[in-house]
Amino acid sequence: MGLFSSLNREQKEALGLLQIGTFLEYFDLMLYIHMAVLLNELFFPKTDPHTASLLTAFAFCSTYVMRPVGALIFGWLGDNIGRKSTIIITTVMMSVSCMIMANLPTYAQIGISAAWIMTLCRIAQGMSSMGEIMGAGVYMAETVPRPASYPAVAFIAVASSLGSLAAVGIASLVTSFLLNWRLAFWIGAGLGLIGAVARTRLRETPDFLEMKRQKLKEDIAASHNDLPEKERQPPSLSWKERIRFPNLMSFFLIYCGWPLTFYLAFIYFNPVLKGSFGYSSEEIIQHNFFLSVILLISCIFYAYLSCRIHPIKIIKIRGTVALLLMIAMPFLVQTMSSPLQLFTVQSLLLLFQLSGMPADAVFFYHLPISRRVTYAGFLFAVTRALIYVITSFGLVYLESYFGPFGIWFIALPITFAFLYGSSYFESLERKTGHFLKPLYKT
Numbered sequence: 001m002g003l004f005s006s007l008n009r010e011q012k013e014a015l016g017l018l019q020i021g022t023f024l025e026y027f028d029l030m031l032y033i034h035m036a037v038l039l040n041e042l043f044f045p046k047t048d049p050h051t052a053s054l055l056t057a058f059a060f061c062s063t064y065v066m067r068p069v070g071a072l073i074f075g076w077l078g079d080n081i082g083r084k085s086t087i088i089i090t091t092v093m094m095s096v097s098c099m100i101m102a103n104l105p106t107y108a109q110i111g112i113s114a115a116w117i118m119t120l121c122r123i124a125q126g127m128s129s130m131g132e133i134m135g136a137g138v139y140m141a142e143t144v145p146r147p148a149s150y151p152a153v154a155f156i157a158v159a160s161s162l163g164s165l166a167a168v169g170i171a172s173l174v175t176s177f178l179l180n181w182r183l184a185f186w187i188g189a190g191l192g193l194i195g196a197v198a199r200t201r202l203r204e205t206p207d208f209l210e211m212k213r214q215k216l217k218e219d220i221a222a223s224h225n226d227l228p229e230k231e232r233q234p235p236s237l238s239w240k241e242r243i244r245f246p247n248l249m250s251f252f253l254i255y256c257g258w259p260l261t262f263y264l265a266f267i268y269f270n271p272v273l274k275g276s277f278g279y280s281s282e283e284i285i286q287h288n289f290f291l292s293v294i295l296l297i298s299c300i301f302y303a304y305l306s307c308r309i310h311p312i313k314i315i316k317i318r319g320t321v322a323l324l325l326m327i328a329m330p331f332l333v334q335t336m337s338s339p340l341q342l343f344t345v346q347s348l349l350l351l352f353q354l355s356g357m358p359a360d361a362v363f364f365y366h367l368p369i370s371r372r373v374t375y376a377g378f379l380f381a382v383t384r385a386l387i388y389v390i391t392s393f394g395l396v397y398l399e400s401y402f403g404p405f406g407i408w409f410i411a412l413p414i415t416f417a418f419l420y421g422s423s424y425f426e427s428l429e430r431k432t433g434h435f436l437k438p439l440y441k442t
Contacts (some may be wrong), residue, residue: 070127
């Protein structure tokens, strides 16, 4: 494929290390989410179904509500200390959180303290994941030039999907063979530490180093202000890029899409599987494992497709089909009569996902270099925190009043916003001349 033949040895090594690290990071992050149907019963008090739904939503959202804070912290580190340091720190943080969870006593043993400690660990994991996925994506976009960066950054998303698949696979094995669930978290902690050590081999990105050099030149020029005018060195200000609000807003609107897709595909239908089709917690985990396979296959397909088609075209077509699917969703929910029909709907949601992948690199290029990790990470985090809270809590109440048609109040505005953001970035790419440039031929 054109991607790999165009990369030098250092770029290939960076891509490999980032994929391995992202795989391990998302294995740790998603392990609890896919085992939540089992672990929520161990770490939260037993209540009536409505309160249980709210507690489940709380446990799910706790991973994401503090992500904006993590994005600001790790964004500052990434933009001032370095991209490399950030992704190493976040990997260690994820591993330590997983280690604590592996040893945490249950609610039956220490009461409500178990729920609070587990929630704090999930918050720490959510914060560290911000520096990971955005830091790795920006690192790759700045290390590999266009158009090779399109699939290169997309394969970071593939690694995260593979990590999620491995997490649900381990969760399925642990529950199916009645193994101690703590074993899964010990595996996650160990793999996370391996990933952190492996990433020490990375080098800093060329764009970041160039920005630091230009800042240094400016500082030197400023220190010469006391010299005669003809001897002064003019400062280089090219690193001080203008912040364009429409770029930030469109980035935000596009990244609101994936939380909706993920929640509907992996979380929303779990009560249906349990209540209507009699699935056990173990069977739901196995069901989600096969959904994760669908997700991984679709991500690989879109990553390879970005070698032939500009990634903005890909996400616009996908978003259009997703809009039709969201319009039909209430009717599909009402007519489902078997787990296979439900699985088909969930698979369609993942195949026509509302996500920025494989166009992430394009979005990064339209953010200022000096604040690229901060802006990308913060906006990404806010979309996750906001949309996961809106979907998980909002649907509980909307469906109590409007039934399955309550989905429309959340799904349709988010889908339209996704399509608007995609069109805006298409216009930017056309202006810069990148949209019509030929890509790699496979």
